[in-house]
Amino acid sequence: MSKPVYVGLDIGSSRTKVAVVDSERRLLGHAVKKSGTDFSVTAGVCLDASLEMAGATRGEIVNAVSTGYGRSNVAFVTGQHKTEIGCLAKGCYNRFPEAITIIDIGGQDNKVIKLEPDGRRNSFKMNRKCAAGTGAFLEEMSFRLDIPLEEMNGLARQSREMVKLGSYCTVFSATEVLEHIRHGKKVADIVKGIFYSVIKRVLEMDSPTERVVMTGGVVAHNPYIVEMAEEMIGRSVLLPELPQLAGAIGAALYALEEKGEANG
Amino acid sequence: MAEEKLTMRKKIQAADRMNRIMADYFYGLDEAATTGKRKVAWCTSVGPAELLRALGYDVYFPENHAAMLGATRMSTDLIPAANAIGYSPDICSYLTADIGACLKGITPLSKAYKGIESVPKPDVLVFNTNQCRDVQDWFAWYSRRFGVPSIGVTSPKNVNDVTEAHVDDVSRQIQALVPTLEEIAGTKLDMDRLRETVSLSRECTELWKQVLETATAAPSPLTFFDGTIHMGPAVVLRGTRVAIDYYKELLAELTQRIRDGVGAVDDESSRLYWEGMPVWGRLRQHSELFSHLKASVLASTYCSSWIFPAFDAQDPFRSMAKAYLELFIVRADRYKETYLKGMLEKFRIDGIIYHDAKTCPYNSNSRYGLPQRVEAETGIPSLVLSGDLNDLRCVSDEQTKTNVEAFLEQIAEGR
Numbered sequence A: 001m002s003k004p005v006y007v008g009l010d011i012g013s014s015r016t017k018v019a020v021v022d023s024e025r026r027l028l029g030h031a032v033k034k035s036g037t038d039f040s041v042t043a044g045v046c047l048d049a050s051l052e053m054a055g056a057t058r059g060e061i062v063n064a065v066s067t068g069y070g071r072s073n074v075a076f077v078t079g080q081h082k083t084e085i086g087c088l089a090k091g092c093y094n095r096f097p098e099a100i101t102i103i104d105i106g107g108q109d110n111k112v113i114k115l116e117p118d119g120r121r122n123s124f125k126m127n128r129k130c131a132a133g134t135g136a137f138l139e140e141m142s143f144r145l146d147i148p149l150e151e152m153n154g155l156a157r158q159s160r161e162m163v164k165l166g167s168y169c170t171v172f173s174a175t176e177v178l179e180h181i182r183h184g185k186k187v188a189d190i191v192k193g194i195f196y197s198v199i200k201r202v203l204e205m206d207s208p209t210e211r212v213v214m215t216g217g218v219v220a221h222n223p224y225i226v227e228m229a230e231e232m233i234g235r236s237v238l239l240p241e242l243p244q245l246a247g248a249i250g251a252a253l254y255a256l257e258e259k260g261e262a263n264g
Numbered sequence B: 001m002a003e004e005k006l007t008m009r010k011k012i013q014a015a016d017r018m019n020r021i022m023a024d025y026f027y028g029l030d031e032a033a034t035t036g037k038r039k040v041a042w043c044t045s046v047g048p049a050e051l052l053r054a055l056g057y058d059v060y061f062p063e064n065h066a067a068m069l070g071a072t073r074m075s076t077d078l079i080p081a082a083n084a085i086g087y088s089p090d091i092c093s094y095l096t097a098d099i100g101a102c103l104k105g106i107t108p109l110s111k112a113y114k115g116i117e118s119v120p121k122p123d124v125l126v127f128n129t130n131q132c133r134d135v136q137d138w139f140a141w142y143s144r145r146f147g148v149p150s151i152g153v154t155s156p157k158n159v160n161d162v163t164e165a166h167v168d169d170v171s172r173q174i175q176a177l178v179p180t181l182e183e184i185a186g187t188k189l190d191m192d193r194l195r196e197t198v199s200l201s202r203e204c205t206e207l208w209k210q211v212l213e214t215a216t217a218a219p220s221p222l223t224f225f226d227g228t229i230h231m232g233p234a235v236v237l238r239g240t241r242v243a244i245d246y247y248k249e250l251l252a253e254l255t256q257r258i259r260d261g262v263g264a265v266d267d268e269s270s271r272l273y274w275e276g277m278p279v280w281g282r283l284r285q286h287s288e289l290f291s292h293l294k295a296s297v298l299a300s301t302y303c304s305s306w307i308f309p310a311f312d313a314q315d316p317f318r319s320m321a322k323a324y325l326e327l328f329i330v331r332a333d334r335y336k337e338t339y340l341k342g343m344l345e346k347f348r349i350d351g352i353i354y355h356d357a358k359t360c361p362y363n364s365n366s367r368y369g370l371p372q373r374v375e376a377e378t379g380i381p382s383l384v385l386s387g388d389l390n391d392l393r394c395v396s397d398e399q400t401k402t403n404v405e406a407f408l409e410q411i412a413e414g415r
């Protein structure tokens, strides 16, 4: 029995995310992989993994929409491609249908997107050309501190006395970090300072409205960042079940809206 | 991938004539400099060009040359040469590209115009700091290099209302340049000739305004990207008959386009305003990026900065002063906001793009909350693009593309 599915592919510069939904907007399958150098191949692998999870085949895809950095590099996309900003907005509004500010912390860039109560985009900001406040910054710092990326969250949580970093710049921050190590500061305290600096950089981009949703790979892998952000903003933050998939889900919903609802 | 029909910007026929005019202009300058038949003055874009022309100088504009360095994408390789002698990568990339070109003995003029070997050597350098301080430092470098005087006007800045006191000040400063300029030119200033030059400048500027205002039509027959090219004569030849004749021809072509219902961008679906400098090395890419998305960037502060309604042949010095002071770049934010609101309304704009040029704070108006204020009052969405006029090291094509696409999605969804 054939079941029509709709696919969203979010080809980010660091990770490829794929989501499969049905005509009732239900998420059936998903996958995340390192984008690597051949976007098209990675997208194919991710697509098959998420279709398998959904119990569907490529033949059952009614429409597929791509987004993200590599959005024009995938062959099997049938719908229009959309920007990751549009897809994040759609994905988050689908989960939280109200006026929200979306803060996305991705591998290479950050975004702050504001939505009206009816889901229309009011404004958006992307970070500038540098790595400040992005996943790339965390990767660089984990390398400098010689600790695996996955351990940063646990370490930050152990911190009792955060060490604040003063600089914008990834290179300057790296020097600062080394300086703190030389002065015998605890690694956990430095890691917390690194997390703090990530959130600071993002909050400098725009002022969030009342309801804040956080998304992105950095958020997905470091829940402590969300707790810290809540403390800094002074209120609780909404989190989708799969923060890294928000853009891919948005793309899948676009695919559905573009073709599917009539068939749905 | 769904089949997309790529929408292109259309060529303006008058461009061929403009190319000939610009060639004549540069050959004329080259002749003046190499034979010594006429004196050459270098002038900032809104410096006292009328006075220089009236004194018989051939007038050369380093900013125009710097823009050519940008447009030919030579600048990014030249800027480091200036950086290395102490001119920071954070200051005007017109300046650093142009000085870098001089240090390396390179000019796009010799590629474009056979027989021209270098930029025309100046006899005098004349600046006006109405736009920025960088022009003065730029000319000071050439003054030392060529051993010629650099003189000029130090203008008031950040002016809300241009007052009589401001005009008195600048008018006196312009008049004070006359003796030195007469001495170098070896001739006395003929007031009738100055009046005539001011009157020609006025006429040129009026026509240029009408050219830009054809973009009030929907679809617009012209884009900002066309404007940055076709403003050439208004920049380098204002005060001459040639410029006037050219704009009459261009205006006729654009008016015909309006009559025929021909837009510069096929199926124009959004009308955008560009605030700030162009990214010279990305003119074509940006033009295509927008036209593929059926968006027409059709009006700008930049191209409109060569409209000088104040020129008055009856009162040449004071009216020049007033014209140079009334410029957008000289003004404070209250004035700028009113101006922008007027432009958004006049051209029926759906969205405004602010180019935050890394090396030109003077033309980057997104740094003191202005976009937020204009957006709050007009409800017209805005986008800030980080980039630069000439230093492509500060430009991210991918971020530009994503930002622009997302902005147009936002405009479409807001309808």
Ligand code: SF4
Pocket (backbone or CB within 6 Å): B063, B092, B093, B094, B095, B131, B132, B133, B134, B135, B359, B360, B361, B362, B363, B389
């Ligand atoms: S206004 Fe900007 S681009 Fe023009 S000369 Fe000054 S600093 Fe350079």
